Structure formats: structure tokens, C-alpha cells
Amino acid sequence: MDHKQKTKEMIAEVDHALLRYVDHGKHDKLIRAMKHYPEAGGKRMRPIMAILTAEAVGGRGKAALPFGCSLEMVHNFTLVHDDVIDKDPVRRGRPAVHIAFDEPTAIIAGDALFALAYEVLADTDVDGEALRRLLRSVSDTVFLVAEGQQMDVDNEDRTDVSRDEYLDMVEKKTAVLFACAAEGGAIIGGGTEMQITSMKEYARLMGIGFQIWDDVLGIKGDAKRTGKPVGSDIRNGKRTLIVLDAMDKLEKDPRKHVLTDALGNEKASDEAVQAAIRLLEEIGSIDFARKFALDYARRAKDLLSCLPDCEEREMLRELVDYAVGRDL
Amino acid sequence: MDHKQKTKEMIAEVDHALLRYVDHGKHDKLIRAMKHYPEAGGKRMRPIMAILTAEAVGGRGKAALPFGCSLEMVHNFTLVHDDVIDKDPVRRGRPAVHIAFDEPTAIIAGDALFALAYEVLADTDVDGEALRRLLRSVSDTVFLVAEGQQMDVDNEDRTDVSRDEYLDMVEKKTAVLFACAAEGGAIIGGGTEMQITSMKEYARLMGIGFQIWDDVLGIKGDAKRTGKPVGSDIRNGKRTLIVLDAMDKLEKDPRKHVLTDALGNEKASDEAVQAAIRLLEEIGSIDFARKFALDYARRAKDLLSCLPDCEEREMLRELVDYAVGRDL
Structure with a gap:
């Protein structure tokens, strides 16, 4: 199978699992708000990276699917809150969550996606100590993403941002979540x-x-x-x-x-x-x-x-x- | 030692650990925003409940301290976001986080406290499978709290809220986090x-x-x-x-x-x-x-x-x- 086709099939698998995971709980409006970004598509680079890494080190890609979906939920939760913070009205060609619903619902839906990400993480088929390691990695990562987002907010009114500060922010806002995906994939795959x-x-x-x-x-x-x-x-x-x-x-x-x-x-x-x-x-x-x-x-x-x-x-x-x- | 004195000492211990945990990361303003509620005091009922339960089932109370602090962080994170959502300007006699700082910082500080709660949870001195159980319990709980908060937001404009709906909301917004504290304490204590x-x-x-x-x-x-x-x-x-x-x-x-x-x-x-x-x-x-x-x-x-x-x-x-x- 060529790589393009294989990637396509992996994305379909991630989409399927992700949307099933996100369809969670008893509150219809909250479910719709949580699903709003995940169902609008996305490149699913983080789950793909986790799955490929697990396979590349000799493990099963399927074992990394819940973990990958968990990171995709984290990614989507940060997008929901970022859009509230930046007052961005549009995301992936659709109204942002806080526009399609309202700000309180967007804040809560972000929190709910974040909580759900950990519920899914807990389902990872690894032994308890490997799970502890994944838990540490994901939590450290989200904390750094929050720091990066705070830097971004603070830098908005500054004209004296240095190149190092900018790269530090980029690392936190974007790179650490990719790093977590590949690290976790390698842990799950038994690398x-x-x-x-x-x-x-x-x-x-x-x-x-x-x-x-x-x-x-x-x-x-x-x-x-x-x-x-x-x-x-x-x-x-x-x-x-x-x-x-x-x-x-x-x-x-x-x-x-x-x-x-x-x-x-x-x-x-x-x-x-x-x-x-x-x-x-x-x-x-x-x-x-x-x-x-x-x-x-x-x-x-x-x-x-x-x-x-x-x-x-x-x-x-x-x-x-x-x-x-x-x-x- | 009388119970009042013992409770006082437990609260002091929780306060000390909690404020040390929250003093995390490299971003001064974010740290101050995360500390804003925890350092204003509080009854610490959730950590106290976790510690007492761990001891009552025959375990060590100290082993439940990180878990208890983790729930206190969850509690504080929900307060920070609730205050943004409800536009409440005051909490514990101080300006709310979104007033003392600003709304973006309050949203981010809540997210950071939530992430940090899981970092602390990962430090719990239990075997990996017990940790998995705690992780599930905490995540399920926070998800329900989010549902309760969403119900509260939705009910604001309704005059036909039923008694059952109200009790369902109370259970989710308040009771489940206490339940998680006592359940987790009993797990950690080996009940x-x-x-x-x-x-x-x-x-x-x-x-x-x-x-x-x-x-x-x-x-x-x-x-x-x-x-x-x-x-x-x-x-x-x-x-x-x-x-x-x-x-x-x-x-x-x-x-x-x-x-x-x-x-x-x-x-x-x-x-x-x-x-x-x-x-x-x-x-x-x-x-x-x-x-x-x-x-x-x-x-x-x-x-x-x-x-x-x-x-x-x-x-x-x-x-x-x-x-x-x-x-x-």
C-alpha cells in the first residue's frame, strides 16, 4: 500500500475513534460544543505521529490509538480556549465554538474535552507504571502549552519581544505536544x-x-x-x-x-x-x-x-x- | 490531641504542600494567577476528607496528601473558570482572578491548575494500577463537574427547572468531587x-x-x-x-x-x-x-x-x- 493511502486510512481510523470518544456524557449541547472542532476535520498529525512511532519501535499502532486521540482532544481543547482568548470568530471554516454557542459554553466545553482526554488516556493498554509515565508527560506538556499561551497573550502589547522569547513561545505552544505524541508512541510501542x-x-x-x-x-x-x-x-x-x-x-x-x-x-x-x-x-x-x-x-x-x-x-x-x- | 487541633494541623500541612505545588513553572504572572485563590485560604475539605479516609481504612494519611492537593487544585481551577463564566468580581474577599489579572489570564491559569493537578496526581505513592483507577476517578469527576456547570449556565434563563434537575446539578457541581476525595482516599489507604x-x-x-x-x-x-x-x-x-x-x-x-x-x-x-x-x-x-x-x-x-x-x-x-x- 502506498504511504498516501496508508495515511488516509490511519486518519479515517483516528477520526472514527475520536468522534466516538467525544460523544460522551448526558448533556447534548455540551457534546455538540465538544464535537464542534473535532468533527470539522484536521490533519490529525499528533495521533498519526504517536501511531507511527509506536509501530516504528516495534509495537502495535492500535495500542497508541487512544493515546493519540487523547492528544488530539488536548489539541482541540487548547484551540477552543485560544479562540475565546484571541476573540477569533472562525476556525476551520466554521464559526468558533464561542460564536456557534457562547463564551461560557466554550470555556466549559474546553474543560470537558481536557477531562475526557485523561479518561481516554487511562484506557491505554500499557502497564500501570508506563501509564504513570504517560500521565506525567501529558500533564507536563499541557502545563507548558498554558505557559506558551500566556506568553502569547503577554507579548501582544510588546514591541520588544526577542527572538529567543519567540522561539521559547513556539516551543511551548506547538512543539511540546508533538514531542509528547512521539515520546508516548515510543513508550507504548516498547521502544x-x-x-x-x-x-x-x-x-x-x-x-x-x-x-x-x-x-x-x-x-x-x-x-x-x-x-x-x-x-x-x-x-x-x-x-x-x-x-x-x-x-x-x-x-x-x-x-x-x-x-x-x-x-x-x-x-x-x-x-x-x-x-x-x-x-x-x-x-x-x-x-x-x-x-x-x-x-x-x-x-x-x-x-x-x-x-x-x-x-x-x-x-x-x-x-x-x-x-x-x-x-x- | 483534640480533633479541632488535629484538623488545624492537617489544614496547615495541606496549605504548605498545596502552595509549594502551585509555585510551578517559569512564568511569574501565571504563577501568581494560579496561586491567587489557593493562597486566599479555604476550608480544604476535600484534601482533609481524602487524608482522613486513607487513615480510617488503615493506610497512611501522608500518602493521600498529593492526591488531596490535586483535588484542591481541581476545585480551585473550577472556581477560577466559574467566576469568569458568572462574571463574579469577588471570591474569598479578594478580587476574582479575572479582575485581579484579566480574562485571558484567568482562563489560562485555570487550565494550568488543571494540568498541574494531574502532575501532582502522578506522584501518588500507589502502584500503577491503583494510579490508573485514581486517574479514571478524577477525570470522570471533572467531566461531571463540567456537565454540572453547563447545566447551571443553561438553567439561568429558565423558570421551569425541576427539583430533580436541580439535585442532578448539585450532585455534579459539588458532590462528585467530594465523592472522588473519599473514594481516592480509601483506594490509597488500601481499603x-x-x-x-x-x-x-x-x-x-x-x-x-x-x-x-x-x-x-x-x-x-x-x-x-x-x-x-x-x-x-x-x-x-x-x-x-x-x-x-x-x-x-x-x-x-x-x-x-x-x-x-x-x-x-x-x-x-x-x-x-x-x-x-x-x-x-x-x-x-x-x-x-x-x-x-x-x-x-x-x-x-x-x-x-x-x-x-x-x-x-x-x-x-x-x-x-x-x-x-x-x-x-
Whole structure:
């Protein structure tokens, strides 16, 4: 079976299990609110990563399915709360949970998804001490995601965010959950300690690359494929790695205003936004971020040498190429 | 040592452990937001119940301390989110988290406390399979609490809430977390299956009694001791068991307007509120709720016969008398 087909079947399996898990409890409205994002689709990268890793270290992929679904629920819970916090009205082409329902319901549905994630985790077919390890990993991870989200909220009003702070935030908001997926998959699959550590690091590096690539797409991406209007990150004033790099490079440059005029200016004309993007291109900031992400991707792929030569290893490699390289 | 002194020392121990646990992570503001409620005090009834139960079934109370703190964190996380949802500006005499900080920080701090609760749970000194059982119990419980909170939100605009619906909500919002505390304490202490089941039911009944008693205090309580102005539940229009009973009794009674004029009317005069309270007293609705709570308390105490005769059993009995009987 080719990898594309196998991935498709894995996604279908995850979708099926996930939606069954989320259909939980006695409160109809709460169930609908919990299902709102999971049923709108998604790439299911975290469960896929957990399943592939479990198989690659010699275990059964099926054994990692509840754990993978648990992380997907965590991911969706953070999206629900993020959208309330950021007042984002749309997600995956549908009204956000707090719009389709209301803010109280969105806060509660997020909490319920989070609780449910642990109920599903408890079903993992591993011995009790391995479960303790998974529990620690998931909880540490969600705590870091919360820290990352708090950094994001705090950084919104700051213009002096450093590159290190930005990368720290990206690691927490995005990379740690991928790291947890691969680490957990390796634990469930019965991998060696070396494999568990390497796979965690593989996924962490991929996660950082994934987010930086997202920054590139937010400026250069094809609107039809990314679903966001071109340059929306500029109008929203997002302090991405690209913008941080440009601010450094333009510090004493008379062209700086071309960027700052459009950045965070919701009323900036299309021409002004295009001019800002051209400037980012000219000074090499977009290319800087692109190379930065590709470097993380390369380092991630190098770590796959901890795995035996197998189909799943190849698919984990392709997963990186998809995460860092997609839609451009 | 007398029980009052022993309880005091247990609370001090819980406070110490709890505040150390909550001082977690690298983000100062997030730590302060997470600590905001725990450091404002509290009765610590859930940890105390877990510790006493572990001891009463023959185990070590210390072994239940992380678990008890974990539930206290869960309790505090739900308070943080509840206050955001209900837009309550004050808690334990201090500004609520979303006022002292802001709404995004309150949502994130609640999530972080919840994640941290599981990190602490993972430290419980029990074998892996007992940990799995605790994990299931805590997760099921938090899910039910979320359902209860959602019912509360939905009921706000309804005038046709039934008594059964109200009791279902009380069970979920309040009783299940107590039940989890006593069940978990019995598991950690190595109790028999019969003791684990009985102690869970003991705490569930106590929790319902506790909340109904709270309704009585909200109408009849001494403002100085409860911290709420007399009759605030009337002005807020809270559909408590007392009000539900009164609405039934007054259905065709010409005096009904005395209650409905004041209920949910924030501008009702003190005289109007006092008249409503007198009416509730005359038709026996306050006494009905009082007896209802005391009946639950009696049934809870009966279940303590599953325990050997010991000091902790006596203290668990006193805990019920405190929960249902306090401040009046």
C-alpha cells in the first residue's frame, strides 16, 4: 500500500475513534460544543505521529490509538480556549465554538474535552507504571502549552519581544505536544530509552519547524490553500520570526516605515501590504525563516536514525517534509 | 490531641504542600494567577476528607496528601473558570482572578491548575494500577463537574427547572468531587472494595447536603459569618431548592407575588426581600430544605459504619456536621 493511502486510512481510523470518544456524557449541547472542532476535520498529525512511532519501535499502532486521540482532544481543547482568548470568530471554516454557542459554553466545553482526554488516556493498554509515565508527560506538556499561551497573550502589547522569547513561545505552544505524541508512541510501542528520547526530540524539532513554516505561509502562502488572506499576519501585526528578523535588519534603514506602516494596521491597503512583503523579501527575512524551518526539519529527520529501517520510519520522514514544506 | 487541633494541623500541612505545588513553572504572572485563590485560604475539605479516609481504612494519611492537593487544585481551577463564566468580581474577599489579572489570564491559569493537578496526581505513592483507577476517578469527576456547570449556565434563563434537575446539578457541581476525595482516599489507604464504595457514597451524600445547606445559608445565614449579604440569593434570583419548593407550594397562592417581586430583582428594597424571606419561612420552604440537607447528612453518617471504630471515623462524622449545620 502506498504511504498516501496508508495515511488516509490511519486518519479515517483516528477520526472514527475520536468522534466516538467525544460523544460522551448526558448533556447534548455540551457534546455538540465538544464535537464542534473535532468533527470539522484536521490533519490529525499528533495521533498519526504517536501511531507511527509506536509501530516504528516495534509495537502495535492500535495500542497508541487512544493515546493519540487523547492528544488530539488536548489539541482541540487548547484551540477552543485560544479562540475565546484571541476573540477569533472562525476556525476551520466554521464559526468558533464561542460564536456557534457562547463564551461560557466554550470555556466549559474546553474543560470537558481536557477531562475526557485523561479518561481516554487511562484506557491505554500499557502497564500501570508506563501509564504513570504517560500521565506525567501529558500533564507536563499541557502545563507548558498554558505557559506558551500566556506568553502569547503577554507579548501582544510588546514591541520588544526577542527572538529567543519567540522561539521559547513556539516551543511551548506547538512543539511540546508533538514531542509528547512521539515520546508516548515510543513508550507504548516498547521502544528503548534511547528511542524514546530521540523520538521526543525529533518531534520537538519538527514542531518548531512546523510553526516557523506557518509564519512563512502567513505571508507568502497561497490564500486558497492556507485559507487565510495573503498578508493577514501583517495586518494583524503578528510578531513572527520573519518580522523579528526584519526589525533587526531594518533598525537604521530608511525603508523601515514601509513595514511598520502596514504592520498591525488593519486598514492598510493591499498595495501597502504588498510593499511590506516585497521589503521582507528584499532584505531576506522570509528566506531566513524558510531556511530556519528547513534546518529544524533536517535535524528532526537526522534523529530518525534511532529507528530500524522500516516503512513507518519513512512515513515519519515524510511527515516532517509535509509539516515543513506544505502549501507553498 | 483534640480533633479541632488535629484538623488545624492537617489544614496547615495541606496549605504548605498545596502552595509549594502551585509555585510551578517559569512564568511569574501565571504563577501568581494560579496561586491567587489557593493562597486566599479555604476550608480544604476535600484534601482533609481524602487524608482522613486513607487513615480510617488503615493506610497512611501522608500518602493521600498529593492526591488531596490535586483535588484542591481541581476545585480551585473550577472556581477560577466559574467566576469568569458568572462574571463574579469577588471570591474569598479578594478580587476574582479575572479582575485581579484579566480574562485571558484567568482562563489560562485555570487550565494550568488543571494540568498541574494531574502532575501532582502522578506522584501518588500507589502502584500503577491503583494510579490508573485514581486517574479514571478524577477525570470522570471533572467531566461531571463540567456537565454540572453547563447545566447551571443553561438553567439561568429558565423558570421551569425541576427539583430533580436541580439535585442532578448539585450532585455534579459539588458532590462528585467530594465523592472522588473519599473514594481516592480509601483506594490509597488500601481499603476493601466495600469501604471504597461506601466512602464514595458517604461523601456524595454529604456533598449534596453541603450544597443544600449553602442554599439555606444564602437566605437565613448570618451575613458576618457567611460573607454574603442576607437575601443575596433572592436578589440574584437563584433557583435554589428553597425557591423551587416555594414555587410549587405557592402555585395558586395570592401571596406568590411577594416572592416573585423580589426574586431576581436587584433593585428590590430590603423590606421586599425580608417579606419574601418571611413568606418562605411561613410556607415551610426553608425548613423543608434544612430538613432535606440534614437527612442527607444522617444518611452519610450511617455509611461510616463501614469503618473500624477510630478517631478518624469520628472526625469524618464531625466533618458532615460541619458541612451541614455550619454558620447558622
